[in-house]
Amino acid sequence: MPNYSNDLDNTFRALADPTRRAVIARLIQGPASVSELAKPFEMAMPSLMQHLRVLEDGGLIRSTKQGRVRTCQIEPLQLQRAQDWIARQRAQWEGRLDRLEDYLETTRKDGDTP
Known part of the structure; x- marks a missing residue:
């Protein structure tokens, strides 16, 4: 198995959770404070902070603290x-499927299929 970078592994691990994907969707609209990000979720603040740490470890967001307010933004x-x-994976699979389609079309024309 190829050795993929830890950065990409951490990114996909971070995106695997629906709460974290929702945070990303919100931050795409612009920076937000942690308390603003917490509003739509029914979870304790430490739980949300853990999600934000995973997103930061995945390189998807960064946060800054000014006074008592921590603000997050998308990376x-x-x-x-x-x-x-x-996109690279999709291109490989599309190429494989195109070759399979060509092969099946060729064998069908040659009468090799029942």
């Missing part, structure tokens, strides 16, 4: 890296 570069990886 688009890591999302782009994940999108690029997915």
Whole structure:
């Protein structure tokens, strides 16, 4: 199995959770404080903070603290890296499926199929 970078592994691990995907969707609209991010979720603040740490470890967000307010914002570069990886996988599979389709079409024309 190829050795993928830890950054990409952490990114996909972070995106595996629906709460974290919802946080990302919100942050795509613009920066938000932790308390603002917590509003739609029925969970304790330490639980949300754990989700935010996973997102930061995955390189998807960064946070800054000014006074008592911690503000989070999206890190688009890591999302782009994940999108690029997915696009490469899709291109490989589309190529394979196109070759399979060509092969099946050729064998059908040659009368090799029942």
